[in-house]
Amino acid sequence: MIRFRGRVRSLGLPGAVLFAVGTGVILHVRRTLVRELRQLRRVAGAAQDAVLRPLPSRVGGLGVAAAQLSAERGAAIGGDLYEVVATEHGVRAVMGDVRGHGIGAFGTVAAVLGCFREAAYDEDDLGGVLRRLERALERHLRREHPASVAEEFVTLLLVEIRADGEMVALNCGHPWPYRMGAGGVEQLAPADPYPPLGVFPLPDVLSTVDLGHLPPGDALFLYTDGAQDARDARGRFFPLSVVLARVAREGPLAPQEVLRGVQSALVDHSQGTPADDIALLVLRNDGFMPPGVRGPARTATTHPQPTTHL
The missing domain is CATH 1.20.5 (Single alpha-helices involved in coiled-coils or other helix-helix interfaces)
Known part of the structure; x- marks a missing residue:
């Protein structure tokens, strides 16, 4: 009825x-x-x-924590990437951001990470690692996106932390990291980055830049630009440096605690779902580097990278 x-x-x-x-x-x-x-x-x-496999809590004497926030509600896959491995040259880390987000960017994430996990062990310097990544990205894009290969790119930050705490890096269009310690929070920006990987060919000479020293107890905070570009309901950007300083003041720089504090602030600021994928990575010098992880005997090349306007 x-x-x-x-x-x-x-x-x-x-x-x-x-x-x-x-x-x-x-x-x-x-x-x-x-x-x-x-x-x-x-x-x-x-x-x-x-x-994008879960990272162990310790890699080569460094405390490690990482997380990703996807821009697509309910999605488990995003366009950001990170990895940390202990090699005979030092602990090497990559943080990257594929153009776009979600499932469409995941194939590129897999191609770049797969190459890094091999090249990080094989290559004597970060320049060799970066050239391997460039070739892997080019092969992937020509195979999967032949019609739009010129429109695809990846921002990348490669960091090498040696047994004595010295850090060197190569940057392709990525935000520079922050160093957190007893002396406060400082963004490390020693030079202008190269263009994102895939936009232009890499120059013939690649020069790593010196990021300074990571003393025992200090932490290096890496992130993708979705973190600093996150906006609240009034259109205000996320105050990343302010949040990092507050987290550093509130307690010891345990990687999981740093990650939890930043992640919670990001979720509150963006009201749950950010407009872009976000990846966060914390590396803390725990004061002990195993014998198998040694810094190279050579002196790092620290020539500034060229300024490039896109």
């Missing part, structure tokens, strides 16, 4: 049967779609863990 314009009209037996069947079909389809959506999210999460 249904009420229509103040009068009760009978559906009749055939109508009632059709109504019941139709309702059952709709509910079945809805349950099926919900199950498939959950399965897709599980698959996406598994793919994310396989490619």
